[in-house]
Amino acid sequence: MASEVSDYRKQEESITLERLDHDPATGISSDLLTLNIGPHHPATHGVLRLIVTLEGEIVRDIKPVIGYVHTGIEKTAEQKAYWKVIPVIERMDYLSYYFNAMAYCGSVETLTGVEVPKRAQYLRVIHMELNRIMSHMVWLGTSALDLGAMSMFWYCFRERETILDLFEMSSGQRMHTRYFQVGGVMEDIPLGFEKKLRQFLKTMPSRADKFADLLENNEIVLQRLRGTCPLSEERLLDLGVTGPLLRAAGNPWDLRKTAPYSSYEDFDFKIPVGTVGDNYDRYRVRHAELYESVKIIEQALDGLPEGPYITEDRKYALPPRHELATSMEALIHHFKLVTEGFRVAEGEAYYPIESPRGELGCFIRSDGSSKPARVHMRDPSFVNLQATAEMCTDTYIADLIATLAMLDPVLGGIDR
Amino acid sequence: MPDATGLELIAGEIRDSAPDAVLATKHDRGRAEIEITPESVRPVIGMLKERGYTFLASLHGLDYWPDEPRLGVIYELLDMKTVDRISIKTRVTVENPTVATVVDLWSGADHPEREVFDMFGVVFEGHPDLRRILMPEDYEGHPQRRDFPIGGEEVIFTYNEKTMPGWTE
Numbered sequence: 001m002a003s004e005v006s007d008y009r010k011q012e013e014s015i016t017l018e019r020l021d022h023d024p025a026t027g028i029s030s031d032l033l034t035l036n037i038g039p040h041h042p043a044t045h046g047v048l049r050l051i052v053t054l055e056g057e058i059v060r061d062i063k064p065v066i067g068y069v070h071t072g073i074e075k076t077a078e079q080k081a082y083w084k085v086i087p088v089i090e091r092m093d094y095l096s097y098y099f100n101a102m103a104y105c106g107s108v109e110t111l112t113g114v115e116v117p118k119r120a121q122y123l124r125v126i127h128m129e130l131n132r133i134m135s136h137m138v139w140l141g142t143s144a145l146d147l148g149a150m151s152m153f154w155y156c157f158r159e160r161e162t163i164l165d166l167f168e169m170s171s172g173q174r175m176h177t178r179y180f181q182v183g184g185v186m187e188d189i190p191l192g193f194e195k196k197l198r199q200f201l202k203t204m205p206s207r208a209d210k211f212a213d214l215l216e217n218n219e220i221v222l223q224r225l226r227g228t229c230p231l232s233e234e235r236l237l238d239l240g241v242t243g244p245l246l247r248a249a250g251n252p253w254d255l256r257k258t259a260p261y262s263s264y265e266d267f268d269f270k271i272p273v274g275t276v277g278d279n280y281d282r283y284r285v286r287h288a289e290l291y292e293s294v295k296i297i298e299q300a301l302d303g304l305p306e307g308p309y310i311t312e313d314r315k316y317a318l319p320p321r322h323e324l325a326t327s328m329e330a331l332i333h334h335f336k337l338v339t340e341g342f343r344v345a346e347g348e349a350y351y352p353i354e355s356p357r358g359e360l361g362c363f364i365r366s367d368g369s370s371k372p373a374r375v376h377m378r379d380p381s382f383v384n385l386q387a388t389a390e391m392c393t394d395t396y397i398a399d400l401i402a403t404l405a406m407l408d409p410v411l412g413g414i415d416r
Numbered sequence: 417m418p419d420a421t422g423l424e425l426i427a428g429e430i431r432d433s434a435p436d437a438v439l440a441t442k443h444d445r446g447r448a449e450i451e452i453t454p455e456s457v458r459p460v461i462g463m464l465k466e467r468g469y470t471f472l473a474s475l476h477g478l479d480y481w482p483d484e485p486r487l488g489v490i491y492e493l494l495d496m497k498t499v500d501r502i503s504i505k506t507r508v509t510v511e512n513p514t515v516a517t518v519v520d521l522w523s524g525a526d527h528p529e530r531e532v533f534d535m536f537g538v539v540f541e542g543h544p545d546l547r548r549i550l551m552p553e554d555y556e557g558h559p560q561r562r563d564f565p566i567g568g569e570e571v572i573f574t575y576n577e578k579t580m581p582g583w584t585e
Contacts, residue, residue, distance in 0.1 A: 067550040074535075075559060079566055110445055237496075240472055240524025258499045347444055350492050350503065352473065361474050361492065373562070378474035378492075386527050415550055 032060065039068045043146050043401045046411030050388075050400075057396050062389040066382075070415040077375040081341025082108055083182055085375065089362075090176045092377055093413030095138055098124075098131040099355040101180035103362035103377070106261060107351035108182045111344050111366055114316050119307045120184035121263040122300045126197075127170070127179060128262075129293040129300075133204065134163040135356040136286050136293075140211060143283070143405035147221050152214060159207055162200050169193050182342075183317045184310030194301060201294050201301075208290045215283075222280070229391040229403040230278040239390065240383040243358025245407065248285045249277030255354040262353075267299045279399075282406040316342050341370040350378075357381055357408055379413040418500060423448045426502065429467070434459050449503040457506055458516040461491060465521055469493035469502060472522040477532035481562035485509040487536050491518070508538060517543040535560035 033054045039047040047068035053061040073092055077085045089104045090097040102124060109116060116124075141156030164174040170189050171177035179186050215221050233249040246253055252271045256264040272288035274281025310317045318337055319330035336342075344366040352361035358380030365374040384407060391407075392400045418426060420443040427441045427450055437456035442449045452460050474492040485507040493502050508515060517540040518525045529540045530549040537558035540546055548555060557564060572580050 067548075067552070070550040072559065075566060078562075110447075113445070237471060238523050240522060253496060258496075347447075348449070348490075348503075349445060349447060350474065350501070352501075359473060363474065363476055363490070363492075365478055374478040374560075376474075376476040376478070378476070382527060382531075383524055386524055390523075 095135040107349045107362040107364045110349040114183045117308045118305045125300045129296045139408045146405040188309045225280040228279045228399045239387045244285045248274035248281035279406045381409040381413040451505045454506045468495045475528035477536040479562045513538045
């Protein structure tokens with residue numbers, strides 16, 4: 001018994017804290033450590049799993065593993081009538097539901113040739129830009145949290161709450177509103193919406209100023225963002241990256257300007273661009289977009305045209321409720337739409353829009369029936385995620401966390 | 417999009433460099449599409465990239481079941497200078513679902529190609545790391561194919577957990 005204890009002591013004493021394979025020439029240990037980050041980790045902004053190869057504190061390689069929230073929405077969409085697909089499509093990228101619905105509805109409208117009334121287009125723009133601010137608020141709050149600035153989270157979520165209240169006013173839902181329909185929007189904005197929206201538009205720019213004051217005079221934030229993990233425009237284009245990440249590298253590519261949809265050509269706004277494409281530029285571009293979105297909403301609200309908010313084509317849009325009591329035709333249309341839905345002539349369409357994260361494209365193949373034969377979302381997060389490895393190789397692991405925050409991936413959109 | 421004439425001109429250019437590559441052209445509802453043979457994917461897309469369609473906006477698969485050849489792969493190419501989009505489609509059979517990869521033309525084709533492989537079983541020859549991306553790695557079948565049943569998988573509840581293989585042991 002006594003000898004066993006002394007054996008153990010001897011073994012214990014023989015352990016030194018020196019590195020086992022220490023390279024005397026460079027003084028650097030060549031030990032590589034493979035570290036698993038996620039899928040359940042607050043800094044991954046969802047259920048992203050990263051297998052990171054570390055050498056000391058330096059990242060040498062990253063392999064993202066995704067699919068943890070794959071819900072098969074594209075498959076589900078094939079089982080539903082066209083207009084019943086909208087609610088499931090909205091749940092893909094859960095921070096930009098209006099954009100998902102817009103890409104899908106736009107694609108169906110291209111296939112069917114349904115005209116969207118001007119008022120509906122403006123209402124769509126108002127809600128999409130509100131959604132863009134809301135999405136950027138979530139991004140700014142959670143990113144600042146990753147950088148150690150805790151109070152930002154509450155300030156940002158206060159603004160987000162105001163926007164969600166507005167969404168609740170116009171559609172009855174705070175998230176996944178199903179407000180956009182094929183051919184227009186579900187309902188006109190209610191009384192009091194405009195007043196509340198104007199109030200928000202008045203406060204938002206000054207709030208954004210305050211966010212900048214809080215963050216941009218903060219030494220820690222600046223040190224963690226400035227000059228970290230830049231990637232050149234050529235590499236970003238090769239990787240398929242679009243949106244604020246591409247604009248941060250100096251390329252002013254924005255589908256709202258280059259290929260306007262939903263009356264974006266009517267509004268006067270600027271595209272913020274960065275210069276070097278580091279994390280600081282990524283932050284600045286998104287922050288500047290807040291002001292531009294406010295400008296767009298103001299113009300859309302001022303110039304909101306009179307007229308119908310959804311197409312008058314009864315083959316695609318439900319008739320107003322009061323018509324059902326008096327018109328046989330309306331009753332038939334209502335019945336046909338609710339039971340079978342509308343049929344779409346055979347064809348394929350790809351409809352790209354500018355979501356808060358980049359090009360969001362919806363591909364639909366119709367086979368002539370009332371259900372789509374294929375729905376595919378080109379989600380910007382899914383494509384942009386490929387740039388992580390290239391951005392973060394040979395940087396500190398702390399910069400990896402900051403870059404991931406500035407990448408703004410939404411895992412619901414990545415996995416679909 | 418190029419207009420109908422422009423599309424034919426591009427198709428003509430492709431025919432000049434690869435005579436048997438173009439199978440069909442389609443200009444429909446604002447969408448310009450060229451269907452090519454699976455063997456000619458690399459030369460044709462390489463040529464279009466040289467020609468100005470430098471950005472691969474999207475790469476996705478689809479299933480034309482019950483038509484043959486069943487599986488389709490679509491490349492949505494974008495010319496950022498003229499803001500012009502063109503779609504290149506190729507169709508392969510389920511028995512021989514191989515298409516050459518374009519990862520060396522665009523590194524960004526990596527995830528989309530893996531997704532098409534995962535969902536439809538199209539094999540991209542030359543892809544550096546062709547694994548499943550969204551489904552679990554031990555999953556069998558390609559769920560986005562049209563003949564893959566929805567709800568075909570048993571869901572584990574307390575009443576059937578004993579009979580589910582691989583669950584309790």
